[in-house]
Structure formats: structure tokens, C-alpha cells
Amino acid sequence: MKDSENCFRCPDLEFPNKRRNQCIPKKEDFLSYTTDVISIVLSSISVLFLLITFLILGVFIKYRDSPIVRANNRSLSFLLLVSIKLSFLSVFLFLGRPGDITCRLRNITYGIAFSIAVSSLLAKTIMVYIAFKSTKPGSSWGKWMGVKLSKSVVLVFSSIQIIICITWLAISPPFQELDIHTYPGTIIIQCNEGSALGFYSVIGYMGLLAAVSFVLAFLARSLPDSFNEAKYI
Template sequence: MYFVTFTDSENCIRCPDMEWPNEKRNQCVTKIEQFLSYTNDIISMFFSLISIVLFLITALILRVFIWYRYTPIVRANNRSLSFLLPVSIKLSFLSVFLFLGRPVDITCMLRNITFGITFSIAVSSLLAKTIMVCVAFKATKPGSSWRKWVGVKLSNSVVLFCSSIQIIICMTWLAISPPFQELDLHTYPGTIIIQCNEGSAIGFYSVIGYMGLLAAVSFVLAFLARTLPDSFNEAKYI
């Protein structure tokens, strides 16, 4: 709460919430708006540059997969997942830009949801690859019941199932209490911090927690598959 006073005046006048007194305290002036700008903040420029570089590297890797898509290595490594994994990683890198610039309601809703879904698809693809490697080596044993699980359908089902759970969580979050733009008028005097309020804290932590759960499951499976031959085992690099 800020007030201004005038010469020979016995009463003070309260400034509006969007304004505060000048140095002489005889006039209300507009507060400075503060947010992560694309051009004025070094941190924003740094993360933008890193995101673009990593996006281009991932795009180059995807180009290699597409170029050699008919080779036995790519086909045996599940060609659809080999395409889906770098595409989802590329989108995850681009989602950084939703966290930069002046927040509005739509970007507040999209930032965590976009990253949560794309990252979950990426981890689900890696999880599906790991499961397929484990199943394939178990199926090599004579009379193994795992043989019926070997195939593209299993990996696609894993990705679809794991990603669908994250999508359901995000849609529930948006339906109950979606994120929105918030103006912080009181933390720093003379400054309006434009930020995003996450709305439902349960929804936010559910999205983050589910990504952590997928990553943890992938790590556990990678640990269990660490003894498989290096030529087939991508999961060991987790």
C-alpha cells in the first residue's frame, strides 16, 4: 500500500495497485513490469540458444534415421520408435520457449502440459525399447512363453498406454483448475512480476511426478538389462 502527499496538504492519496509514488512522493507513477524477456535477459537468451542447438542436433540424428530407414539395423530397432523418440525430444526442447516471454493465460496452460506430454512420450519410447530388448532375449530360450510378446504391437502399446495416462492427467488438470497469468504486486516495491499461477498444485505435481515415475521405471529396467549384449542394449546408457 503506497501513498502520495502534496504540498501543504494534510491528507495522503493512495496510489492504485498498478502504480507507486515517485521519489518526491508527490505523484503516482506506473510500476515496472518484470518477466523473462527474450531479448533483455541473458538467462533467456542463453536457454534459447541451448534449446536451438540441441534441437538442431536432434534433427540431424532424426535425419540419419530417416536416411537409413530401410537398413536392417533401423528396422530391427523398431523403426517407428526410432522416429518417434527424436521427434518428441525435439518438441521438448522447443517447449522451453513457452516459459520465456510475457506470460498470458494460454502460454501458462501450455507450458507445463506441452513439456509433460512430449517428455512422457520420449521416456515411454525409451521404456518400450528397453522392454522389447528384455523380451527379445527371454524369447530366445526354447519353449519360452515370451515369444508371443515379441513384435511391434507390444512397443506401440507401451508408448500409447504410458502417454495416454499423462494426457489424461493434463486434461483433468485443465478441466478442474488450469494455470493462469498472475500479477505479483507486493514482493518487490515498484515492480510488477508477471508470472504463471499453476492453478491446481495437485495437477502440477501429478504431471511432474508421473514423468519422474516413468524415468524411474526406465532406470530400473535399464539396470536389470545391464548384462545384455552391448550391440542390442541402448538402455544401459541411461
């Protein structure tokens, strides 16, 4: 009230009106599916690429017994396409009102799905490189050829990421955080990553896999046309 000697501060989740005689709830702010342009753009792009991946997977399934699909390591190609789809779907975990469960799933799901995809690319690159090396006379690379090697590469490199994610969740998992100080009258609902070391370990490991895959593809860039898959990788 005017000229009052007894004033009180509004609670953290409320702020005073213009007349400063009443506390009103603060507005909540987060990446909404319907109101934020960036969310609409990201979700549209994810859906578009998801449909393209579905189309490619359908082509692979239809011609799964053809020589070119079988020679391209059929099971590894299926795993790669499925993991790419999961990566696109994980974008939707970053949109909408975040909660404790969503915060824990978003980076974990994307990290594991992306690691499986890059591990599949890495396995395909290794197999292409070995296939070329084994054609040389007297080469001992031929003993490494086979489906077991590609599956082992994907399993080992993906398992490392899974272990990192489990450790992160066990020690200090992400959680919902309310930022009430950045903007007056607004509550920013966001995710706190919990352990910064866990977050950067997941991101750093994905970057490491991508870098190794790129280096191997660069080394195999000069293979003959029969082995040119590495060029596109």
C-alpha cells in the first residue's frame, strides 16, 4: 500500500505488478512446439530427414537379397539406418517443456544413437580398407575379413559410450532447473547437465569417433572405384 512502512518481497516464482501492490506468477519460458519458430524449424527438418531415412531403409529392405545390398554388409547398413532414425527422433526430446526424465533421456539417447551410427560408419570404412588391402599378393589382411569384425567394431565402440552414459547417470544425472534470475518476470525451464564431466565425456567421445572415421576415410580416399564407398563416407 502507498506510504506503507511494512513491505515484503515476492516469492521466487512470483514478481510484483506495475503498481507493486500485488505479487503475480512469473511467465514460464521453454522451447515450445507451437510458439517458438526455432522449434518448428528443427522439428520440420527432423521429420523430413526421418522420412528420407525411412524411404532409404524401405529400398534396402525391398532389395535386401540383391548382390549390391549383400556386398554392402546388409546387417550393418540396417543398423546404420535405424540408428540415424533414432538420432533424428531424439531431437524431439530437446523440444517442449523439460522434466527430470526428459533431461536424462535427451543427451543419453542422442549420444548412444549417434555413437552407434558413427561406429557403423567406422566399421564400414575399416571393412572397405581391409578388403582392398587383402587383394594384394601375400597380404595377411584377408584373415580379418568377415562379419564378426564389423559387428565387433560396432559393439565395442558403442559399449564404451553406453558405459560413459551409465556412469554419468549413476554419479550426477541431469535434472530440471528453473532459472528465475536471468530475465525479470520470466522463469526459464531448462535442463541442468548435472556432471559437466559426464556431459563433455559423451560429446567428446562422439567427436572422437567422428574424427577417427574421418581419418580412416581420408586414408582410403584413393581406393579404386570398386572400393569407392570410403570416398562418400
